[in-house]
Amino acid sequence: METSVITPPYARTILATNSPVNHTSAKVLSFFLCPQSKQVTMPVTTITLPPAYSMPAPEINTPRGNNNGSDPHLRPRRQTSTIRRVIPTADANAKVAIVEEAKGVKTVDLSPFFVVDESEDNETDKARVAAELAESWEASGTFLVKVSDEDKAILQNAIKVGHDFFSLPLDEKLKINQLPVPLEDLATVVRGYVPNNKESAAAVCGRPKASPDQAEKFSWMNPATLDLLAYVMEHTKGDEDALKLERAILRPNRFYDTQMEKVMLEYTRLMGKLSNATMRAVSLAMNLGEYKLLDIVSPASRTPNVNSRLLEYPATSSTASSTSTARLQGHSDGSIVTLNYRPHDDPALGGGLQILQDGAWRAVPATGDDAIVVHPGDVLEWMSDGQFPGLFHRVGQISEGAPHRNSIATFVFPSMDFDVKILNGDENNGGQTYKSMRFSKWAKDKFDAIAGGQQLDRLESFDDHLVLPNTNKK
Numbered sequence: 001m002e003t004s005v006i007t008p009p010y011a012r013t014i015l016a017t018n019s020p021v022n023h024t025s026a027k028v029l030s031f032f033l034c035p036q037s038k039q040v041t042m043p044v045t046t047i048t049l050p051p052a053y054s055m056p057a058p059e060i061n062t063p064r065g066n067n068n069g070s071d072p073h074l075r076p077r078r079q080t081s082t083i084r085r086v087i088p089t090a091d092a093n094a095k096v097a098i099v100e101e102a103k104g105v106k107t108v109d110l111s112p113f114f115v116v117d118e119s120e121d122n123e124t125d126k127a128r129v130a131a132e133l134a135e136s137w138e139a140s141g142t143f144l145v146k147v148s149d150e151d152k153a154i155l156q157n158a159i160k161v162g163h164d165f166f167s168l169p170l171d172e173k174l175k176i177n178q179l180p181v182p183l184e185d186l187a188t189v190v191r192g193y194v195p196n197n198k199e200s201a202a203a204v205c206g207r208p209k210a211s212p213d214q215a216e217k218f219s220w221m222n223p224a225t226l227d228l229l230a231y232v233m234e235h236t237k238g239d240e241d242a243l244k245l246e247r248a249i250l251r252p253n254r255f256y257d258t259q260m261e262k263v264m265l266e267y268t269r270l271m272g273k274l275s276n277a278t279m280r281a282v283s284l285a286m287n288l289g290e291y292k293l294l295d296i297v298s299p300a301s302r303t304p305n306v307n308s309r310l311l312e313y314p315a316t317s318s319t320a321s322s323t324s325t326a327r328l329q330g331h332s333d334g335s336i337v338t339l340n341y342r343p344h345d346d347p348a349l350g351g352g353l354q355i356l357q358d359g360a361w362r363a364v365p366a367t368g369d370d371a372i373v374v375h376p377g378d379v380l381e382w383m384s385d386g387q388f389p390g391l392f393h394r395v396g397q398i399s400e401g402a403p404h405r406n407s408i409a410t411f412v413f414p415s416m417d418f419d420v421k422i423l424n425g426d427e428n429n430g431g432q433t434y435k436s437m438r439f440s441k442w443a444k445d446k447f448d449a450i451a452g453g454q455q456l457d458r459l460e461s462f463d464d465h466l467v468l469p470n471t472n473k474k
């Protein structure tokens with residue numbers, strides 16, 4: 001037994017987990033967990049890692065999926081559309097536009113992937129779901145995942161508790177702003193509250209002058225498991241950026257009170273279930289084995305990280321003077337996939353979630369609590385060699401007098417120690433379009449851009465039409 005210093009929220013996580021304790025040493029653990037304030041001293045058992053735990057580097061080079069027609073079971077790959085990030089000029093002056101509904105967005109029932117009893121596992125059903133998902137993504141860049149009646153209460157509770165939180169006075173909310181971070185340059189990796197007009201989702205995706213998001217935000221994540229921490233510690237060796245980023249990202253959640261914590265973590269568990277099913281369906285849609293994608297992005301546990309962000313766009317009387325065309329400017333997410341719940345979207349109001357289709361902004365069908373929108377982020381675009389492009393999306397401007405709008409975007413991402421490579425590209429057949437890169441490097445670039453975004457108020461002017469080239473491309 002030796003003594004180490006661990007911050008209270010992590011101590012709680014560690015005590016709550018049932019995972020076998022497989023960390024190398026408490027010293028490394030305490031370094032990783034990074035005590036900053038209110039330290040407590042608690043005993044930690046040191047256990048030497050069994051050799052079997054040392055994981056081999058993920059094997060991710062199997063070229064598959066670029067079907068030349070010889071294998072009828074392989075799905076043909078569609079190349080990335082180069083026009084998907086071109087913002088329509090017709091939109092430049094239209095402050096509030098009621099847009100048409102996007103075409104080809106299917107509702108997919110992922111329940112064949114929820115089966116726990118192996119005898120009920122049905123490969124045909126899963127293949128059908130994967131085909132539906134691929135068809136919807138290929139037609140529209142997005143699909144809707146059906147929410148079961150029993151899960152709807154979880155969604156509704158998160159929105160209710162979130163809205164109650166956003167209704168508090170600003171100084172109360174700022175109390176659970178991001179924790180001070182030991183790394184100055186990563187001060188924007190958030191847990192907790194971000195005020196209205198403070199950051200820009202678009203600034204991190206190559207649009208440095210995009211106007212700020214007209215929404216308050218609250219972020220939290222699945223609590224880090226010992227498996228994940230242990231994996232990260234082993235595999236970030238020698239990659240200082242990766243270790244720093246993990247350390248910043250796997251920081252403790254902060255909630256206003258225990259009720260908020262309970263409700264939000266329940267939401268996270270549901271997103272874990274849906275994202276696990278989505279990742280397996282996507283893996284099949286990429287003509288890979290069902291678990292291939294999960295094994296690569298979350299080798300420690302097959303449970304991907306899910307980082308959720310609850311947004312509240314205020315009732316529009318308070319943003320009526322805005323001149324920008326969108327309340328959250330067009331961008332793609334830095335995730336593998338994103339699951340977005342937006343119960344308040346309503347075609348009659350306009351201003352909801354919009355995607356680019358045929359060179360124009362189109363509304364994602366409104367679903368209330370019946371479904372969640374799921375779309376690829378940049379990492380999946382990369383891994384699929386452009387088969388599933390990171391979806392460019394925005395939240396449109398809305399007319400005066402509209403009520404507040406809530407949404408919860410959940411981003412599924414890999415651990416930092418991860419070589420983002422193409423999974424189903426075929427070098428001999430026009431594949432390998434994207435750079436191979438450590439996720440840490442890629443994420444650092446993004447976070448540097450977020451840090452730039454934090455200084456939005458220092459920009460002299462915004463330019464919502466400036467888009468930089470995609471630097472991930474070779």
Ligand SMILES: O=C(O)CCC(=O)C(=O)O
Nearest residue numbers: 201311342353395407409
């Ligand atoms: O509010 C929404 O519906 C979208 C939010 C979003 O795209 C984001 O936070 O990345």
Ligand SMILES: [Fe+2]
Nearest residue numbers: 201332333409
């Ligand atoms: Fe987004």
